[in-house]
Amino acid sequence: MTRIEVDRERCVGSGSCEMLAADLFEVGGDGIVAVLRPEAEEDDLDAAEEAVRACPTQALALVD
Amino acid sequence: MTVDAGPQIDAAAIDLDRIDLSDRDFWLEPPAVRHAVFDALRRDRPFAFFAEPEVPMLEPGPGYWAVTRYADLEAISSQPAVFCSGKGAVSIQDIPTDLNEFYGSMISMDDPRHAKIRRLVSKTFTPRMLEQVVESVRGVVAGVLAAARRRAEAGDGTIDVVADIAAPIPLRVICDMMGVPEPDRAMVLAQSNIILSGGDPELIENQDDPLTAFLTAGTELAALMERLAGERLADPRDDLTTALVTTEVDGEKLSHQEIASFFILLLVAGNETTRNAISQGVLALSEHPDQRERWMADPSIDRTAVEEIVRWASPVTWMRRTATRDGEVNGHRFAAGDKFLLFYAAANRDPEVFAAPQRFDLTRDPNPHVGFGSKGPHFCLGAHLARREITVAFRTIFELLPDLEVAGAPHPLRSSFVNGLKRLPARLGGGG
Numbered sequence: 001m002t003r004i005e006v007d008r009e010r011c012v013g014s015g016s017c018e019m020l021a022a023d024l025f026e027v028g029g030d031g032i033v034a035v036l037r038p039e040a041e042e043d044d045l046d047a048a049e050e051a052v053r054a055c056p057t058q059a060l061a062l063v064d
Numbered sequence: 065m066t067v068d069a070g071p072q073i074d075a076a077a078i079d080l081d082r083i084d085l086s087d088r089d090f091w092l093e094p095p096a097v098r099h100a101v102f103d104a105l106r107r108d109r110p111f112a113f114f115a116e117p118e119v120p121m122l123e124p125g126p127g128y129w130a131v132t133r134y135a136d137l138e139a140i141s142s143q144p145a146v147f148c149s150g151k152g153a154v155s156i157q158d159i160p161t162d163l164n165e166f167y168g169s170m171i172s173m174d175d176p177r178h179a180k181i182r183r184l185v186s187k188t189f190t191p192r193m194l195e196q197v198v199e200s201v202r203g204v205v206a207g208v209l210a211a212a213r214r215r216a217e218a219g220d221g222t223i224d225v226v227a228d229i230a231a232p233i234p235l236r237v238i239c240d241m242m243g244v245p246e247p248d249r250a251m252v253l254a255q256s257n258i259i260l261s262g263g264d265p266e267l268i269e270n271q272d273d274p275l276t277a278f279l280t281a282g283t284e285l286a287a288l289m290e291r292l293a294g295e296r297l298a299d300p301r302d303d304l305t306t307a308l309v310t311t312e313v314d315g316e317k318l319s320h321q322e323i324a325s326f327f328i329l330l331l332v333a334g335n336e337t338t339r340n341a342i343s344q345g346v347l348a349l350s351e352h353p354d355q356r357e358r359w360m361a362d363p364s365i366d367r368t369a370v371e372e373i374v375r376w377a378s379p380v381t382w383m384r385r386t387a388t389r390d391g392e393v394n395g396h397r398f399a400a401g402d403k404f405l406l407f408y409a410a411a412n413r414d415p416e417v418f419a420a421p422q423r424f425d426l427t428r429d430p431n432p433h434v435g436f437g438s439k440g441p442h443f444c445l446g447a448h449l450a451r452r453e454i455t456v457a458f459r460t461i462f463e464l465l466p467d468l469e470v471a472g473a474p475h476p477l478r479s480s481f482v483n484g485l486k487r488l489p490a491r492l493g494g495g496g
Binding site: 009010012013014015016018019022026027028029030031032056057058 | 142176178179182183184185186187189190191192437438439440441443445447448
């Protein structure tokens with residue numbers, strides 16, 4: 001099982017992840033992203049990896 | 065500096081000892097010349113040092129390193145603790161205290177303060193939230209293009225792509241989001257033109273005193289904000305201005321000065337950058353008719369096409385960072401206080417990252433351009449909004465103005481900071 005984690009200090013809510021994987025990420029009213037499915041399923045992995053790479057503040061991580 | 069402006073210029077023919085990026089006239093050179101210079105810098109002097117341009121009434125600073133390689137730019141941008149924005153991100157000179165009042169917004173702040181202020185408005189600019197404004201953007205664009213058509217028909221068939229299409233679209237969209245009333249919008253456009261003029265003589269009449277023009281522009285926009293802030297406090301609405309005046313950071317309301325700076329940042333950044341992406345995009349499509357045909361016929365390439373326009377135009381040419389300590393980046397030693405200009409326009413044509421970087425290819429994928437900034441907390445807040453505006457603008461141009469034809473040379477803005485066009489003559493209805 002792979003977990004998607006957010007560093008709440010780093011995230012500024014740029015929405016890059018939300019653009020790439022709207023069903024996994026949603027920036028909240030506090031300006032920090034919420035992970036909609038933290039326990040990533042097999043089908044989510046490609047999109048999740050792309051979001052991790054694209055995050056401008058390197059606030060996302062995949063943890064096995 | 066004078067170089068003949070052929071369509072393709074060999075970077076090897078450039079004598080770097082004669083190049084000065086602080087020479088304002090360099091930024092009037094045709095794109096082919098500027099990119100040949102960037103190619104030469106990237107290849108031979110990836111950290112080139114330049115003296116600062118002179119600004120009347122300001123003490124000249126120590127100079128800056130021009131960063132032109134993608135990898136170096138990313139390394140600097142992604143280490144905000146070492147390369148800070150707080151000494152100024154949008155001017156080569158440290159911001160004079162009196163200008164800081166208006167222009168010292170979060171773009172020139174560091175975390176944690178920057179992140180806290182930015183998060184106040186992050187949600188407004190996310191893809192999900194902007195989905196809800198797409199319809200209103202379509203309405204804005206259709207209205208602007210219909211007016212351009214009427215203007216052409218009432219006159220000799222010509223229009224100005226900048227004044228009639230590219231400028232009014234983002235102006236109306238950002239003013240709608242901020243709740244700026246219609247009668248104030250011409251003033252907003254005029255003052256934001258001055259703020260991002262780069263001192264271009266057409267926009268700054270008194271060349272001996274550009275600072276006063278910048279101050280006056282800031283004062284006018286701040287006065288508008290004061291008025292709107294008062295109105296929103298008494299009568300909150302569903303707009304960004306209400307969010308700015310009613311929310312708190314660390315239990316404090318933003319100060320009037322912070323609100324004024326924020327408001328000016330959103331108005332200016334929301335206007336000029338998208339305008340230049342649209343006008344430079346129209347120009348690029350007219351220079352590459354095969355690409356224009358392809359995109360017109362195939363909306364499925366909207367996503368990659370818009371990214372390529374942003375890479376190609378690089379509407380913001382650079383941002384500044386300042387070293388907070390001595391150190392080394394990719395083999396380059398630097399000292400605390402050193403200034404770095406991150407040349408996005410150069411990194412966006414780096415052959416280490418982009419195959420055939422001088423080719424305008426609307427299907428380019430992947431396209432990891434830095435037109436919205438590189439890694440780091442200052443990545444463009446308005447990126448998703450700009451993408452939508454540009455997409456809707458071009459799709460609607462294809463639909464309503466399929467006969468749009470560039471009909472004269474572009475008039476570039478004399479600015480190193482934004483890749484602006486002042487005018488782009490065009491014609492509707494063929495003939496001529």
